[in-house]
Amino acid sequence: MADNTPSLIINAPAILLVGKTGAGKSTLGNLMLGTSENENPTFLVSDSFSSATKKCVSATYNIGDEIYNIIDTPGVFDTDDLDEEILKEIALTIQKCAHGIKAILLVFEAKRFTDEQREMIDKIMLLLGEEALQYMISVFSHCNKKQTENPEYFRKSCWNDPIKAFVNSAGGRWTISPNPDYFPPDNTVRQERLQDLEKIIKSMSGIYTTEILNKARKIQEENARIARKIENRRQREHDEILMREGEEIARANYEMQKADDERIANENSNKGFQVLCQILGSITDAIFGDQRNRCFWPETQVKLESGRIIRMSELQIGDRVLSNIRNGIAEFSDVYLIAHIGQLRLTTTHYVFDENLSITFAKNLRPGETKILVSVDNKLVPVFVDDVTNEWHDKYINFYTRAGSVIADGVLCSCYDHCPPSQTLMDLVFLPVRWWTRIIPSTHREERLHPYVQFLETVYLSFINAMKKSKRLIES
Numbered sequence: 469m470a471d472n473t474p475s476l477i478i479n480a481p482a483i484l485l486v487g488k489t490g491a492g493k494s495t496l497g498n499l500m501l502g503t504s505e506n507e508n509p510t511f512l513v514s515d516s517f518s519s520a521t522k523k524c525v526s527a528t529y530n531i532g533d534e535i536y537n538i539i540d541t542p543g544v545f546d547t548d549d550l551d552e553e554i555l556k557e558i559a560l561t562i563q564k565c566a567h568g569i570k571a572i573l574l575v576f577e578a579k580r581f582t583d584e585q586r587e588m589i590d591k592i593m594l595l596l597g598e599e600a601l602q603y604m605i606s607v608f609s610h611c612n613k614k615q616t617e618n619p620e621y622f623r624k625s626c627w628n629d630p631i632k633a634f635v636n637s638a639g640g641r642w643t644i645s646p647n648p649d650y651f652p653p654d655n656t657v658r659q660e661r662l663q664d665l666e667k668i669i670k671s672m673s674g675i676y677t678t679e680i681l682n683k684a685r686k687i688q689e690e691n692a693r694i695a696r697k698i699e700n701r702r703q704r705e706h707d708e709i710l711m712r713e714g715e716e717i718a719r720a721n722y723e724m725q726k727a728d729d730e731r732i733a734n735e736n737s738n739k740g741f742q743v744l745c746q747i748l749g750s751i752t753d754a755i756f757g758d759q760r761n762r763c764f765w766p767e768t769q770v771k772l773e774s775g776r777i778i779r780m781s782e783l784q785i786g787d788r789v790l791s792n793i794r795n796g797i798a799e800f801s802d803v804y805l806i807a808h809i810g811q812l813r814l815t816t817t818h819y820v821f822d823e824n825l826s827i828t829f830a831k832n833l834r835p836g837e838t839k840i841l842v843s844v845d846n847k848l849v850p851v852f853v854d855d856v857t858n859e860w861h862d863k864y865i866n867f868y869t870r871a872g873s874v875i876a877d878g879v880l881c882s883c884y885d886h887c888p889p890s891q892t893l894m895d896l897v898f899l900p901v902r903w904w905t906r907i908i909p910s911t912h913r914e915e916r917l918h919p920y921v922q923f924l925e926t927v928y929l930s931f932i933n934a935m936k937k938s939k940r941l942i943e944s
């Protein structure tokens with residue numbers, strides 16, 4: 469074994485190997501470095517059930533002229549006690565990477581996506597933060613010969629929905645770690661798979677930094693603080709009841725309260741509340757505004773297929789944004805039209821989807837009565853509206869995806885508004901411009917409303933006015 473105390477090359481970004489213990493992180497590291505077969509592997513590989521890698525170990529890795537620090541980390545366990553130390557060790561090592569992390573290789577065994585694997589991913593995501601998905605590559609180890617030789621076959625016939633959903637959420641970047649027992653160093657399949665990985669790493673932009681790690685840690689600490697506060701309150705109530713009414717009632721009360729708190733905490737950690745606050749801030753704010761408001765607040769966040777989360781103001785024609793989640797599978801759709809974008813208008817009325825998948829005006833949402841669909845762990849979950857607030861903004865953007873919907877700040881919204889409340893009808897009404905933009909992509913990105921949308925609006929408003937007039941005539 470070489471002396472592998474982490475001696476990081478100071479001005480090189482890192483590539484981090486993470487995953488469950490025994491997943492094959494060290495094996496993959498050795499394969500990338502070409503040291504898997506020799507007498508002196510860079511990273512220790514062990515057949516025993518106990519974890520082989522106890523501390524983070526690093527080595528220098530080149531892709532062409534680019535130099536990286538490849539860092540092998542200890543495996544994440546099922547037992548929480550051991551994990552705490554390991555996660556601390558990984559966090560400390562990341563802090564030492566002055567030039568950040570170019571790619572996080574999440575190694576997992578190609579087998580049924582078990583709760584254990586889900587848990588391991590949750591732990592890593594909690595440590596690194598959700599933004600880490602933008603820098604992540606899913607690497608499958610323990611693939612058989614056929615799967616390794618034909619990755620497309622592996623993807624099509626072996627992935628179940630949770631795996632598809634996870635890989636999608638991590639920007640759709642994935643590859644296979646070839647098993648060195650089947651594929652010796654000069655084997656072309658082995659070289660191809662390793663080249664696939666290199667290509668993905670090279671194609672990635674941006675860097676995972678310690679700021680992102682610290683942000684994730686703050687969120688974690690805040691969650692822990694809230695959990696502690698809730699536990700203390702529960703314990704206090706338990707003690708008070710114990711003094712008043714005796715052991716049995718106190719215990720029953722404690723358990724009931726705990727179950728309730730856990731349910732609420734779950735909903736919270738699934739971002740229900742934050743998302744609601746943000747989304748209601750951004751889409752329900754034009755109740756008393758200009759009747760022509762029809763837009764999103766440009767600061768509203770959407771997720772791209774690459775995993776990057778951006779503000780709507782950064783959207784470009786052709787961007788593929790998260791538009792829906794069905795059966796746990798994230799769906800992405802092209803932005804084909806930016807109807808208008810600008811300043812100095814009051815903000816919007818907008819449609820959101822309710823739990824029955826019908827579109828409803830944001831202004832008609834009723835706290836405690838209406839449920840909207842919030843994206844949580846690649847699922848759309850119906851969540852009661854907690855609060856509705858009015859806000860005034862001086863910026864707006866209105867755009868359309870081919871799917872007609874978008875997940876904005878985690879809530880499933882329609883791209884249409886100020887129109888008849890039927891998603892299907894509006895999809896049909898927009899059909900001509902959808903076809904047209906396939907032939908000639910739209911370049912419209914201005915304050916003036918797009919001519920086609922302007923035309924629709926004029927027709928719709930004339931129709932509404934005519935209806936109002938005839939109603940008045942009938943009444944008089």
Ligand SMILES: Nc1nc2c(ncn2[C@@H]2O[C@H](COP(=O)(O)OP(=O)(O)OP(=O)(O)O)[C@@H](O)[C@H]2O)c(=O)[nH]1
Nearest residue numbers: 489490491492493494495513514519520521543610
């Ligand atoms: N069949 C098969 N075995 C593999 C593969 N990758 C690793 N192994 C074996 O799995 C065992 C553990 O591999 P390691 O590379 O040490 O796993 P690790 O993730 O670094 O494990 P820890 O350091 O303990 O967290 C060893 O016996 C490897 O030979 C693979 O792709 N296929």
Ligand SMILES: [Mg+2]
Nearest residue numbers: 493494520521
């Ligand atoms: Mg290891």
